[in-house]
Amino acid sequence: MAKYDYLIVGTGLFGAVAAHLLTKKGKTCLLIDKRDHVGGNVYTENVKGINVHKYGAHIFHTSNKEVWQFVNSFVEFNRYTNSPVANYKGKLYNLPFNMNTFYQMWGVKTPAEAVAKLNEQKAEECAKLKAKCEKEGVAYEPSNLEEQALTLVGKDIYEKLIKNYTEKQWGRKCTELPSFIIKRLPVRLTFDNNYFNDKYQGIPEGGYTQLIQALIGNCEVRLSTDFFDHKAELTALADKVIYTGEIDRYYDYRFGHLQYRTVYFETELLEGVENYQGNAVVNYTDAETPYTRIIEHKHFEYGTQPDTVISKEYSKEWQPGDEPYYPVNDARNTELYAQYKALADKEDNVIFGGRLAEYKYYDMHKVIERALEMFA
Numbered sequence: 001m002a003k004y005d006y007l008i009v010g011t012g013l014f015g016a017v018a019a020h021l022l023t024k025k026g027k028t029c030l031l032i033d034k035r036d037h038v039g040g041n042v043y044t045e046n047v048k049g050i051n052v053h054k055y056g057a058h059i060f061h062t063s064n065k066e067v068w069q070f071v072n073s074f075v076e077f078n079r080y081t082n083s084p085v086a087n088y089k090g091k092l093y094n095l096p097f098n099m100n101t102f103y104q105m106w107g108v109k110t111p112a113e114a115v116a117k118l119n120e121q122k123a124e125e126c127a128k129l130k131a132k133c134e135k136e137g138v139a140y141e142p143s144n145l146e147e148q149a150l151t152l153v154g155k156d157i158y159e160k161l162i163k164n165y166t167e168k169q170w171g172r173k174c175t176e177l178p179s180f181i182i183k184r185l186p187v188r189l190t191f192d193n194n195y196f197n198d199k200y201q202g203i204p205e206g207g208y209t210q211l212i213q214a215l216i217g218n219c220e221v222r223l224s225t226d227f228f229d230h231k232a233e234l235t236a237l238a239d240k241v242i243y244t245g246e247i248d249r250y251y252d253y254r255f256g257h258l259q260y261r262t263v264y265f266e267t268e269l270l271e272g273v274e275n276y277q278g279n280a281v282v283n284y285t286d287a288e289t290p291y292t293r294i295i296e297h298k299h300f301e302y303g304t305q306p307d308t309v310i311s312k313e314y315s316k317e318w319q320p321g322d323e324p325y326y327p328v329n330d331a332r333n334t335e336l337y338a339q340y341k342a343l344a345d346k347e348d349n350v351i352f353g354g355r356l357a358e359y360k361y362y363d364m365h366k367v368i369e370r371a372l373e374m375f376a
């Protein structure tokens with residue numbers, strides 16, 4: 001008889017929630033992770049009392065009351081509200097696009113003035129696109145991301161707040177990116193800088209690592225342990241495996257590599273600097289600044305430490321071996337994933353879950369919903 005009911009490969013949010021739910025049902029779990037810490041990408045590292053979001057800024061938001069109550073039963077969440085600021089050539093704009101942004105952009109003070117300005121700018125771009133389509137004898141339709149964005153919000157917002165940021169993120173010109181990447185560009189006609197529309201939002205007080213540790217509880221954890229280095233031996237320890245790593249790696253890339261978009265960070269401890277930028281997230285929307293944004297971690301928890309930690313975030317073309325962050329949902333990768341999924345569906349004793357095993361961008365609340373669906 002195996003020693004454990006479940007071997008959980010990966011101590012990220014999915015693996016940790018699965019461990020909690022299964023333990024509650026009386027099952028025994030062994031968790032392993034190839035990294036030297038638990039938490040996967042939500043891991044926060046304490047540097048001089050500041051919880052540093054090591055794999056990128058993570059803001060918890062959900063409208064699902066069950067999920068909100070679930071996470072709050074382990075740790076207390078603060079009232080953090082994501083309100084990024086954009087820096088375009090030294091001038092600051094509030095995000096998401098709202099009355100504050102329109103005031104900063106055009107000096108308009110009422111929703112009616114903002115709508116009039118937006119409509120005027122959009123109409124100019126729609127007329128240009130119409131003329132171009134007529135000349136080319138094609139149906140009126142944006143043919144790339146630039147045309148799409150221009151017709152949705154007009155020239156000023158596109159050029160100052162969208163164009164360069166998007167080009168830095170994707171490493172390609174907006175005229176070479178497909179229009180579907182930007183389906184909608186919501187504008188808010190209120191003075192409301194809250195980035196998310198969800199009902200609940202916050203950051204776990206003391207960092208996400210505490211949430212993960214509380215979820216894992218007393219389960220045994222083996223860190224710095226790559227599943228594939230000890231596959232036979234580890235698999236023999238449990239009746240079932242829950243695998244939260246990359247699905248293509250599980251099958252030894254037999255159909256080829258799934259692709260990702262990746263980011264990397266330059267993190268600095270600024271000793272003696274109490275407050276570097278006055279906000280957790282500042283996006284750099286010009287072309288000259290090489291990074292896309294700067295995160296100042298202490299502001300996620302209203303920190304008052306004498307020092308600060310900042311991370312400059314850069315986008316980069318992914319290559320095998322890089323940290324896999326965002327799945328690329330194009331036709332080639334969707335087809336490739338379907339081939340791997342067909343193999344996974346035939347497995348009797350292996351359950352695939354989480355963002356890497358399902359090759360899907362999941363926000364944290366969605367990962368929890370998925371784990372609740374599968375194991376509660």
Ligand code: FAD
Pocket residue numbers: 009010011012013014015032033034035038039040041042055056057058059060061225226227228244245246263325326353354355356362363364365367
């Ligand atoms: P992971 O966290 O990746 O965990 C998988 C774990 O498996 C890792 O620890 C890995 O080391 C381990 N593993 C993999 N292969 C092996 C192996 N062979 N052997 C042993 N261990 C292995 N969500 C939000 O809700 N709000 C946000 O603001 C937000 N910001 C984000 C910012 C960035 C830059 C990114 C990339 C994501 C963001 N997310 C955000 C999404 C969030 O990170 C995910 O929802 C969450 O981390 C998914 O958890 P997971 O357990 O599926 O995956």
